[in-house]
Amino acid sequence: MPIVKLSFKFGIYMALATTMAMLITLGGAYQLSVTEQLDRATEDANSQRVLAKIEGLVNAKEAMEAATIAYIVSESDKDLRHLFDSEATCRKRIAQLGELVAQSTAQRQRGLALQHTAEETTEQLHQVRSVREKRGVAPALAFISQASYRRVNKAFESLVEAMRKHEYALIEANHAHRVQRMQQLGQLTLWSGMLTLALALFAGMVIHRQRKERHAAEANLREQERQYRIVTGSVPAMIGYVDRAHRVRSHNQAVEQWLELSAEQIDNHHLAEVLGVAAYKSILPEIEAALQGKRTEYERARLAADGTERFLSGTFIPDFDVNGAVVGFFVMILDITERKTAEQALRQSEERWKFALEGAGDGVWDRNILTDEVQYSKRYKEMLGLPRPNSATGVQRGKRASILRTGPG
Secondary structure (H helix, E strand, O other): OHHHHHHHHHHHHHHHHHHHHHHHHHHHHHHHHHHHHHHHHHHHHHHHHHHHHHHHHHHHHHHHHHHHHHHHHHOOHHHHHHHHHHHHHHHHHHHHHHHHOOOOHHHHHHHHHHHHHHHHHHHHHHHHHHHHHHHOHHHHHHHHOOHHHHHHHHHHHHHHHHHHHHHHHHHHHHHHHHHHHHHHHHHHHHHHHHHHHHHHHHHHHHHHHHHHHHHHHHHHHHHHHHHHHHHHHHOOOEEEEEEOOOEEEEEOHHHHHHHOOOHHHOOOOEHHHHHOHHHHHHOHHHHHHHHOOOOEEEEEEEEOOOOOEEEEEEEEEEEEOOOOOEEEEEEEEEEOHHHHHHHHHHHHHHHHHHHHHHHHOOEEEEEEOOOOEEEEOHHHHHHHOOOOOOOOOOOOOOOOEEEEOOOOO
């Protein structure tokens, strides 16, 4: 049984340890997931900013081209100022885009190429304005349609599209990673829940079994106590247990009858309170001897609750713990009044019988047929002429006797 209990206890500890480890792992996984989600969200936000700057750069380039064509047609100062503003905006957008993609090698290289292409476009637009000033509107518009101009525009658009695809790919990868992580966490949560349920069922089963064993042990203990009370209650002796603090811890019904006290007035009370100070002091030496590990016996006359004198025989038996230290002592007290009275009556009867024999001049001898031992009274020895003994031999109770009478007749 101790091995089974130990295994149950070990099982409970293992269940608790596994649950704690599982919760820690689950918490760590969720914390890592939250951290990853924040990092992914930061990357997504950066990609969105890059895409916004790309779109802003495209719009600025288109605005610069539109302003150039408007100036070629109208050659107004207003359109020229608009053209200069568009060029400044385009340069600003390229610089901002370069700062955003500085952490990515591929995007940084595309950004530098895009900046170079934008500068080529700006240079070509400057040439268009120069042709307009020197040769007129038609040659300027024809310059815009040249293959070199279209080639630079196509390179610009290719770089812009590559940068867009790169950022969209990052956003898509982050989204796929989040979905995968959520699926993993969902599975981990599901298995954790199932394991927690299994551990809870196991712990409940163990607790239920231990509870049944405890109830069985308590019932067995109560039955043993009941049997103990029956046995001690049927014994014609006062039985109890006293701890090192001189307090009564248990007793039988005979103690209650002798003291005429209830169980509540005896248990957990000091001996001086239960017996009275005088009676307690009279047996204090025996108590101290028992608490020192010595078996102690005594006989004393006591006044009963009804005021009659009774003779009691007490025995104190030390109780030792596993380390050999005295933790209390057992008490057994017998009422030997009847025995004392019988012994006293027997002594008086023998004294009277002796007086009668000696007064009548009879001689008495006694022989034990089992041991062949013979004893003679003083008068019988005198009659036989034997030396006078130092003391008379008394008549032994329960022995066959032969009496020799002397005197007349």
